[in-house]
Amino acid sequence: MSHIVFNEKRIDLKEGQTVLSALLDHGYRIPHSCCAGVCQTCMMQVLEGDVPASAQQGLKDTFKAQGYFLACSCTPETPMRITSIDVNTLRCVATVVDHQLFAEDVLHLRLKPELAFDYRAGQYITVWKDNTVGRNYSLASVAELDDCIELHIRRIPDGVISNWLHDEVRVGHQLTIQAATGNCFYLPGSPGQNMLLAGTGTGLAPLIGIARDALSQGHKGDIHLIHGGRQIDDLYLHETLVDMALTYRQFHYHANVLEAENVVPPISMNPLEQHITEVADDPADWRIYLCGDAPMVNTLKRKLFIAGASMGNIYTDPFVSANNVYDETA
Amino acid sequence: MSSLYDRIGGQSAVDTAVEVFYRKVLADDRINEFFDGVDMEQQINKQKGFLTMAFGGPNYYTDKDMREGHRHLVARGLSDSHVDAVIELLGETLQELGVAAEDIQSVADIANSVRDDVLNR
Numbered sequence: 001m002s003h004i005v006f007n008e009k010r011i012d013l014k015e016g017q018t019v020l021s022a023l024l025d026h027g028y029r030i031p032h033s034c035c036a037g038v039c040q041t042c043m044m045q046v047l048e049g050d051v052p053a054s055a056q057q058g059l060k061d062t063f064k065a066q067g068y069f070l071a072c073s074c075t076p077e078t079p080m081r082i083t084s085i086d087v088n089t090l091r092c093v094a095t096v097v098d099h100q101l102f103a104e105d106v107l108h109l110r111l112k113p114e115l116a117f118d119y120r121a122g123q124y125i126t127v128w129k130d131n132t133v134g135r136n137y138s139l140a141s142v143a144e145l146d147d148c149i150e151l152h153i154r155r156i157p158d159g160v161i162s163n164w165l166h167d168e169v170r171v172g173h174q175l176t177i178q179a180a181t182g183n184c185f186y187l188p189g190s191p192g193q194n195m196l197l198a199g200t201g202t203g204l205a206p207l208i209g210i211a212r213d214a215l216s217q218g219h220k221g222d223i224h225l226i227h228g229g230r231q232i233d234d235l236y237l238h239e240t241l242v243d244m245a246l247t248y249r250q251f252h253y254h255a256n257v258l259e260a261e262n263v264v265p266p267i268s269m270n271p272l273e274q275h276i277t278e279v280a281d282d283p284a285d286w287r288i289y290l291c292g293d294a295p296m297v298n299t300l301k302r303k304l305f306i307a308g309a310s311m312g313n314i315y316t317d318p319f320v321s322a323n324n325v326y327d328e329t330a
Numbered sequence: 331m332s333s334l335y336d337r338i339g340g341q342s343a344v345d346t347a348v349e350v351f352y353r354k355v356l357a358d359d360r361i362n363e364f365f366d367g368v369d370m371e372q373q374i375n376k377q378k379g380f381l382t383m384a385f386g387g388p389n390y391y392t393d394k395d396m397r398e399g400h401r402h403l404v405a406r407g408l409s410d411s412h413v414d415a416v417i418e419l420l421g422e423t424l425q426e427l428g429v430a431a432e433d434i435q436s437v438a439d440i441a442n443s444v445r446d447d448v449l450n451r
Contacts, residue, residue, distance in 0.1 A: 034390050038378050058345065058378075301370060306357050310349060311374055 005048075005081040013075070019044070019055075019082065020071035030071060030084070037073035044071045049080035060312060062183040091128065092117065096173045097148055103236040106202060107153040107166050110141075111175060119143055119180030121209030122289070124317065126178035127151070127161060135161040138291065138317055139180060140205035142213045149177075152205035152236075184289060184317040186213045192221045196280045196288045198272065198300060200228040203292020204237060206317050210289055215248055223248075224279045228256040228272045228296075235267070242266070254279060272296070273303055283309040294318035334386035334436050338429055344381045351423040352377050360415045364403050384420065384441045396447035404450045413448060417441050 003012045004019055006028070013022050020042050023030045032042040037057060046067040055074035056064050068085065094117075098110035119125070121142040128134040141150035156162045169175065184206060195214065197207040204227050211225055229235050234257070241253040245266075255267040256275055263269055270278070280286050283304050290297045290304075297318040305311060339346075352374055356362050365373065376399075383389040400408060417438050424434045 034379060036379075036382070036388055036390050038375055038382070038390075040375060057341070298367075298370070302356060305349075305370065306353055308353075311352075311370065 002076050003079050004076065005079070006083070016075055018072055019074040019076065019080070023071065032072055035072045037070050040070060042071040043068050043085060044082050045069075045085045047081040047083055049076065049082075050078055051080070052076055060183060060315075061187055061189070062185055062315065065187055066183070091176050091178045093174050094149070094177050096169060096171050096175065099169065099171050102152065103233055105155040106236050107155070107162075109151045109153055109165060109169075110148040111151070111177065112148050113177065117143075117149065117177075117180070119149070120185035121213040122185035122206040122291075122315075122317065123180040123182040124206070125149070125151075125180050127165070128176040128178065129161055129164055133160060134178070135159075138182075138202070138206035138209075140209045142209055142216065145212060145216055150205075150209075152202040154202045182317060184210070184291065184315040186210050186217065186219075188217045188219075190221075190287065191217075191219050194221045194280070194286045195219070195223045196226070196276065196283065196286050196304075197223065197291075198226040198228070198276050198289070199291035200272070200296055201234065201292050201319075203290075203297075203317070203319065206291045207289060208237065208241070211244070211251065215251065220250060222250050222252060224252045224254065226254040226256060226272065226275055226279060228275075228292075229258075231257055231259045232263075232267070252279075273299060276300055276304060277307055280304070280307075280309075283307050285310075286313060288314045289316070290314065291317040292319055294320045334433060335382075337433055338385045338424070338437075340385075340387065341382075343427070344378055344385060344387070347381055347423050347427060348374060348378050350426060351381065351420060354419040354423060355416070358415060358419060361412050364406065364408065364412070381420075383444075384437050386436065386440060391444075393447050396444050397450050400448045401450055408449065410445070410449065413445050 001013060001015060003010055004022065006023060011022050011026055020030060020032055030042060046069060051069045052074060055069040059068060092113055092115050094111035094113040096109065097112050100108050102108045119139055121139060124136045124138045126134040126136050137151040137153060139149055140152055141148065153162055153165050155166050197211055199207050207225055211223055214223055225241065227235055235255050244251050245253040253266050254275065256272050257263065257267060257269060260269060268275055286309060288304055288309055290300050297316050301314055301316060304314065356365060379391065383391060420441060421434050421438060424437060
């Protein structure tokens with residue numbers, strides 16, 4: 001007979017009892033639905049101890065890497081300390097060390113957190129303006145390579161946070177940020193796999209972080225990054241990416257614009273939907289990262305899946321405005 | 331004699347079949363409009379549940395779930411012809427995976443058994 005520790009309380013498990021069943025028996029209201037390891041509603045996170053393989057069957061590898069498991073399919077043989085994953089409310093203070101424009105509407109913000117700040121390139125953090133209003137921004141930096149965390153902030157018309165970050169926040173100011181989360185990041189393990197990273201606008205922030213992370217972890221397969229914008233000016237890291245492609249043989253940069261007089265490679269005016277399957281014409285074994293505007297991310301995901309990509313190999317960071325807004329006063 | 335679910339290959343057959351099946355569904359112009367705008371990750375989990383049931387495995391759907399889960403689609407015109415298309419694609423999927431013809435028929439029969447609930451009749 002084993003036990004779990006949840007919210008610092010010890011709960012003994014009956015023979016063959018699942019973690020979900022034990023928690024429910026003790027009156028905890030844990031979200032759950034199918035109780036068959038399928039719907040993933042009851043996903044929790046291990047803090048200490050071994051997760052039985054059956055409790056992670058069918059989970060994305062980036063979920064497994066963070067210790068996520070399904071409580072309904074978990075009958076541990078040894079003790080586990082676990083937590084819910086929806087109550088991650090850790091906040092910390094970070095100082096603005098750099099505040100410059102990449103382009104007219106894209107701010108490059110570098111922050112130095114006061115305390116050690118764990119994250120994986122490609123995850124996102126919440127930046128809080130005050131106790132009730134915050135927005136999610138993806139991380140463009142790589143923890144192992146950069147001493148600061150970097151964000152790309154696009155100015156949104158009437159955007160409370162983006163306009164504040166652009167116009168009022170300055171070097172030396174202190175901001176409140178919240179723990180990194182998200183499952184769109186690089187994992188070593190298949191260094192020869194081809195990678196496709198595609199996104200529009202500031203979807204480039206997580207993509208460049210993931211690309212640099214993969215390169216620094218010794219990824220050998222081809223890494224194709226496609227950045228889409230409305231016009232040439234939207235390709236705000238064009239020079240940097242051209243340089244990266246010259247530096248790393250396995251890194252390839254492509255760009256897309258909708259409006260231009262004439263373009264030369266690596267810029268193309270083919271629709272992004274078409275461009276992705278030209279670059280990845282047989283995506284069955286590719287690892288794919290899609291970031292940016294949510295409808296665009298969903299369109300590309302569907303297109304690549306139908307073309308043969310496996311769902312388990314597609315990682316997305318859709319910028320959803322509704323989910324991107326925290327306004328607890330509303 | 332082993333059960334249908336075991337003969338097909340149980341949970342691992344579901345995991346293998348689900349992407350093949352869902353890819354066919356999304357590429358099929360007879361039915362793919364019903365999947366516009368749905369979250370693909372959530373949908374693939376639901377498809378796993380459906381395949382598990384159709385393969386004769388554990389069924390955690392109630393009649394009520396089937397009815398409520400499809401009511402909005404019936405309102406958009408979901409009909410017998412669409413259910414037929416789904417069962418056809420399910421058969422093609424299993425054929426590609428090397429499942430015997432009589433087992434494919436049993437799967438089609440199970441899928442057919444929820445037709446009235448799906449169509450809210």
